[in-house]
Amino acid sequence: MKNRTFNFSPSAPQQPPQQKGEFEELEAVELFCPECRRAMPVRKFLLLILPEGDKYEYRCQQCGAKVGEKTDRSGQFYGILKG
């Protein structure tokens, strides 16, 4: 009686290699949330449009707590206000 061994290795789900730079709009940002006490995925909200740039706020997707903010300099207003 032959014992034939088949290679039945469960194929792990292959994850596509992450290519940075291609999905900048959909960037998955994780920041430490003080409410959840761990790094959580966050959502980006546009708060204000200021002369020095657009102000964004990062909020935890889980509990909605504010976990960070940043100002994006668009530069558009400089061109408009210059005269």
Ligand SMILES: [Zn+2]
């Ligand atoms: Zn949270």
